[in-house]
Amino acid sequence: MTATPPNSEVSLGMPQLPAPDYPADVRARLETDAKEIIARYPDSRSALLPLLHLTQSEEGFVSRTGMAFCAGLLGLTTAEVTAVATFYSMYRRRPGGDYQVGVCTNTLCAVMGGDAIFDTLKEHLGVGNGETTEDGGITLEHIECNAACDFAPVVMVNWEFFDNQTPQSAKRLVDDLRDGRTVEPTRGAPLCTYKKTARILAGFPDERPGAVEATGGAGPASLVGLRLAKGEAPQRVVRPRDGAYPRDEPRPGAEHLSSHDAPQQTSASDPDHPAGPAAEEGE
Amino acid sequence: MTTMATQLGENGTSPEKLLAPVLSAFWDQPESWTLATYERHDGYQGLRKALAMAPDDLIAYVKDAGLRGRGGAGFPTGMKWQFIPQGDGKPHYLVVNADESEPGTCKDIPLLFANPHALIEGIVIACYAIRSQQAFIYLRGEVVPVLRRLHEAVREAYAAGYLGTNILGSGLDLDVVVHAGAGAYICGEETALLDSLEGRRGQPRLRPPFPAVAGLYACPTVVNNVESIASVPSILNRGKDWFKSMGSEKSPGFTLYSLSGHVTSPGQYEAPLGITLRQLLDMSGGIRAGHRLKFWTPGGSSTPMFTEEHLDVPLDYEGVGAAGSMLGTKALQCFDETTCVVRAVTRWTEFYAHESCGKCTPCREGTYWLVQLLRDIEAGKGRMSDIDKLNDIADTINGKSFCALGDGAASPIFSSLKHFRAEYEEHVTGKGCPLDPAKSTAWADQNPHPEVNA
Numbered sequence: 001m002t003a004t005p006p007n008s009e010v011s012l013g014m015p016q017l018p019a020p021d022y023p024a025d026v027r028a029r030l031e032t033d034a035k036e037i038i039a040r041y042p043d044s045r046s047a048l049l050p051l052l053h054l055t056q057s058e059e060g061f062v063s064r065t066g067m068a069f070c071a072g073l074l075g076l077t078t079a080e081v082t083a084v085a086t087f088y089s090m091y092r093r094r095p096g097g098d099y100q101v102g103v104c105t106n107t108l109c110a111v112m113g114g115d116a117i118f119d120t121l122k123e124h125l126g127v128g129n130g131e132t133t134e135d136g137g138i139t140l141e142h143i144e145c146n147a148a149c150d151f152a153p154v155v156m157v158n159w160e161f162f163d164n165q166t167p168q169s170a171k172r173l174v175d176d177l178r179d180g181r182t183v184e185p186t187r188g189a190p191l192c193t194y195k196k197t198a199r200i201l202a203g204f205p206d207e208r209p210g211a212v213e214a215t216g217g218a219g220p221a222s223l224v225g226l227r228l229a230k231g232e233a234p235q236r237v238v239r240p241r242d243g244a245y246p247r248d249e250p251r252p253g254a255e256h257l258s259s260h261d262a263p264q265q266t267s268a269s270d271p272d273h274p275a276g277p278a279a280e281e282g283e
Numbered sequence: 284m285t286t287m288a289t290q291l292g293e294n295g296t297s298p299e300k301l302l303a304p305v306l307s308a309f310w311d312q313p314e315s316w317t318l319a320t321y322e323r324h325d326g327y328q329g330l331r332k333a334l335a336m337a338p339d340d341l342i343a344y345v346k347d348a349g350l351r352g353r354g355g356a357g358f359p360t361g362m363k364w365q366f367i368p369q370g371d372g373k374p375h376y377l378v379v380n381a382d383e384s385e386p387g388t389c390k391d392i393p394l395l396f397a398n399p400h401a402l403i404e405g406i407v408i409a410c411y412a413i414r415s416q417q418a419f420i421y422l423r424g425e426v427v428p429v430l431r432r433l434h435e436a437v438r439e440a441y442a443a444g445y446l447g448t449n450i451l452g453s454g455l456d457l458d459v460v461v462h463a464g465a466g467a468y469i470c471g472e473e474t475a476l477l478d479s480l481e482g483r484r485g486q487p488r489l490r491p492p493f494p495a496v497a498g499l500y501a502c503p504t505v506v507n508n509v510e511s512i513a514s515v516p517s518i519l520n521r522g523k524d525w526f527k528s529m530g531s532e533k534s535p536g537f538t539l540y541s542l543s544g545h546v547t548s549p550g551q552y553e554a555p556l557g558i559t560l561r562q563l564l565d566m567s568g569g570i571r572a573g574h575r576l577k578f579w580t581p582g583g584s585s586t587p588m589f590t591e592e593h594l595d596v597p598l599d600y601e602g603v604g605a606a607g608s609m610l611g612t613k614a615l616q617c618f619d620e621t622t623c624v625v626r627a628v629t630r631w632t633e634f635y636a637h638e639s640c641g642k643c644t645p646c647r648e649g650t651y652w653l654v655q656l657l658r659d660i661e662a663g664k665g666r667m668s669d670i671d672k673l674n675d676i677a678d679t680i681n682g683k684s685f686c687a688l689g690d691g692a693a694s695p696i697f698s699s700l701k702h703f704r705a706e707y708e709e710h711v712t713g714k715g716c717p718l719d720p721a722k723s724t725a726w727a728d729q730n731p732h733p734e735v736n737a
């Protein structure tokens with residue numbers, strides 16, 4: 001699967017031999033993409049971050065081969081490329097799973113339950129932070145604040161949002177992923193593999209039909225203020241959507257949460273339905 | 284929490300009066316992210332008005348409106364534009380900072396997910412003003428759903444003639460590139476962002492020269508936050524007087540407040556600047572039932588924390604500043620009495636230590652040692668002298684690094700020691716944390732076992 005073995009962390013021994021090149025057909029294909037990326041920028045070096053995403057889309061991590069590829073195209077030394085590749089946390093330095101499950105454990109999510117979710121998943125999957133399950137399916141890691149605090153606790157899978165999670169919903173989420181069931185995020189498109197996600201990050205739009213519109217517009221928490229401003233009664237946040245809104249159902253602001261509705265619990269806090277949206281969808 | 288009538292006017296407590304959805308006004312409409320929906324809601328009307336003005340007049344107009352940067356520092360947007368030297372023969376660049384990563388901050392990501400065209404329109408207006416033909420949107424990489432919608436919005440804008448050559452017949456040519464970052468909080472700092480966009484490690488630059496003189500590729504560059512740029516079209520379309528009718532003289536206009544944590548209704552609340560947390564909580568159901576507010580941040584983890592006594596602080600640049608903090612990103616993270624402040628600060632400090640780029644010694648080393656001390660205190664292995672040492676180290680970091688990350692790391696230390704020193708001491712004398720983290724979770728009070736219900 002990969003052109004080079006994973007790097008060891010730090011080696012003080014003999015210098016490594018130069019990385020092998022990509023096979024000719026792979027290289028030709030990647031070069032075509034790379035030239036398109038480079039053409040976007042007034043200065044070719046600006047293409048380095050997208051190019052590193054592109055190499056991840058090929059191998060699932062940034063290999064020495066990938067870095068040498070970037071260096072060659074941009075006229076940089078491999079040291080210059082390595083310095084950049086090791087600075088950013090989204091570049092994997094060794095192969096990982098098809099699905100990267102990131103649990104936010106920055107303060108707010110951690111307090112709201114992210115720590116409990118992360119502990120549960122570590123135990124359930126039998127892996128630690130940054131480790132991959134034996135079947136190569138899932139890499140688990142804790143992540144920093146992902147700008148979704150009003151949906152806390154948040155889990156990201158391949159950088160799609162799974163909002164308002166609980167330990168139970170997160171467990172079902174990873175079980176569904178490992179069992180090959182279709183898993184849809186709360187906000188975002190149906191999951192594709194880590195490699196395919198990396199290609200979007202390299203700047204190639206997601207061409208899958210329905211990917212852009214998947215899960216509809218703003219999430220429920222994003223609409224709380226708007227609904228109040230429109231004169232709707234203050235209520236608890238509606239439970240997170242259990243999938244995409246039905247396509248034929250109009251969603252002009254006033255359809256939910258009239259003052260006649262009984263207060264609704266969030267799914268994350270509903271004892272009868274402890275699973276969050278992800279697990280429900282996956283069934 | 285206790286909610287009481289405040290010194291509001293007779294009709295001042297209703298959400299309809301207190302909130303002012305502008306950017307979020309049609310987020311509940313079907314396919315709100317599309318060009319068609321945006322155009323149905325006055326989309327690209329502001330651009331038409333802007334293109335009818337001379338660029339310098341446009342800059343003056345935005346300056347007169349008083350729009351201030353929504354990314355944290357509050358620098359006047361129009362003034363940033365004015366600093367771009369004209370007739371210098373160099374390319375000019377607009378770089379939109381969409382690297383939203385400050386802990387607690389969650390406004391630009393939902394804005395771009397639901398209404399990306401407000402940003403695109405703002406970009407065209409800004410580029411016309413500063414005479415730029417190339418803009419970049421630097422989006423943090425970890426938000427692929429937003430990246431998808433930005434790709435699509437840019438595609439739609441090109442197809443409709445809002446981007447590309449001779450935009451709306453004005454002679455303006457403009458290209459926009461959506462650039463995904465790769466995971467580094469520091470790239471939200473504008474000069475680190477520029478280094479990152481140039482394909483380097485994201486490390487802040489020494490200023491001067493400022494980006495307005497030597498920014499991207501050493502050319503004059505404006506770096507603006509997403510919300511700042513997205514606010515521009517409505518100012519043009521509805522007028523600066525409309526904009527100034529909201530907020531205060533020095534902090535005019537509307538903005539997105541992001542309520543999160545132990546509140547009944549976390550979410551986005553768009554309101555005139557100067558609303559208070561008490562007003563926001565009063566209208567939205569308050570702190571979660573049966574609990575009291577303990578501490579909160581006005582604008583992300585880098586802004587000194589507040590307590591219950593600050594509920595009536597007007598949330599504008601001056602009001603929050605006068606109360607000893609910063610408006611920052613208006614990320615109102617609320618924590619109730621179940622939350623251990625030492626745990627919260629430890630976690631934030633771990634974040635700063637992880638995200639310190641390593642360039643400046645006080646920040647790189649200081650955040651490392653803060654984490655060691657805090658972990659010890661949290662685990663009940665700390666000494667009383669460690670508490671003073673925290674303060675000393677924070678003092679060594681604060682103001683002694685290139686960028687504000689160091690200052691941000693010091694903020695939670697200083698402010699938590701100011702308000703909750705006793706709780707730190709309790710961890711030392713009691714050899715551990717007196718609070719149960721299980722009680723803080725979102726599901727704590729819905730536990731199926733009734734005996735542990737609050």
